[in-house]
Amino acid sequence: MAEKKRRRMSTKTKIQLTVFLIVYITVGIINVQYLPKSPSDVLGNVANRWIVGNGPWFLQINPMTIIMSLVVIAIIVLFARAVHKEYSLVPNRKQAFAESVMDFVYDIVQSSIPDERFAKSTFKIATTLFLYIAVANLLGGFVPGISVDVTKTIGANGEIIRNAKFMLFSDTWFAPTADLNTNLTYAIMVLVISHYFGIKAKGFKAWLKSFVEPLPFLLPLNIIGELAKPISHSMRLFGNITGGGVLVLALSYFVKYMFLPPLLWGYFGIFSGLIQAFVFSTLTIAYISAQVG
Amino acid sequence: MDQETMKILADAIVVAGKAVGAGFCMGIGAIGPGIGEGNIGAHALDSIARQPELANVITTRMLIADAIAETTGIYSLLIAFLILFAL
DSSP states (O other): OHHHHHHHHHHHHHHHHHHHHHHHHHHHHHHHHHSOSSHHHHHTTTTOOOOBOOSSGGGOBOHHHHHHHHHHHHHHHHHHHHHHHTOOSSOOHHHHHHHHHHHHHHHHHHHHOOOHHHHHHHHHHHHHHHHHHHHHHHHHHHOEEEEEEEEEEEOTTSOEEEEEEEEEEEEEOOOGGGSHHHHHHHHHHHHHHHHHHHHHHHOHHHHHHGGGOSOGGGHHHHHHHHHHHHHHHHHHHHHHHHHHHHHHHHHHHHTTTSSSHHHHHIIIIIIIHHHHHHHHHHHHHHHHHHHHO | OOHHHHHHHHHHHHHHHHHHHHHHHHHHHTHHHHHHHHHHHHHHHHHHHHOGGGHHHHHHHHHHHHHHHTHHHHHHHHHHHIIIIIO
């Protein structure tokens, strides 16, 4: 019985692998046909972003970040609905996966924040961040799809002209976490929430006093230390995902999308992406617990 | 030397400076994270050898510490890319 089951699983895996290889080799051949010939054409536009709108910074938007954020949200919501539809006391595979993720995060939260009032909110924040960043990194790390190639030229009057060109299967999806705006928003949100919880837990006077804690003349150092938290918090994620994306693009281009990219996607998407998502949510818990405790 | 040659020379010097700067940035910036991650891995293996039943916990913590020690190396990678492509 067990042997039969194993054999059936292996044929299913074989079919999946065959389909994957056929799609992969087809995409590789198409890319060899249509890729630009010189590497500087591919890598010259790496640091350019597709930006819509003129004027001050709050009137400019990055359409790719918004589109990919909506895709990530849609994936998470669809998964949540699929779990909710078959919700039962005896969990099936999806529900067991969701429960184990939440259990994993809740154990970390409970061991570092003993207070039950803050533990529940912290758990919600940390799990939300973990799920969003993990799905975004997986999408940006190992699923080839539509990417945007932007050329930036400076016009006659000194204005910046951006031309966006859409390319199919030449690069992985743009991860929303590869944009510093996304990461900095979450990091500042975590900073504000941690100080709000700190005021709530210790009282306003004790919170103010914590800035002059060891000695009064260390006040500027404490303030700089607090402000450095969101910067390093967001830059770590941004650098990892952007650097991984650029490395995948460059190395995949040099081998013309043959045989090496799946390994790179495996490393930068699954391993590095999940670890960075885990580190981001763990640091969130650590910052909140440092203010609350 | 006429004007045209001067311009070509200036461009060549800029490209050479970018390449040298990016190479130094990445090379020197990789020393610190390399030493740090080596230390983390060595001590994690030490502690696993001492207490093999804690291997799961130690491996998780080791990966977090690795990711944090890697940060400065990632910064220098980012700056190398900025020098090469955005400057």
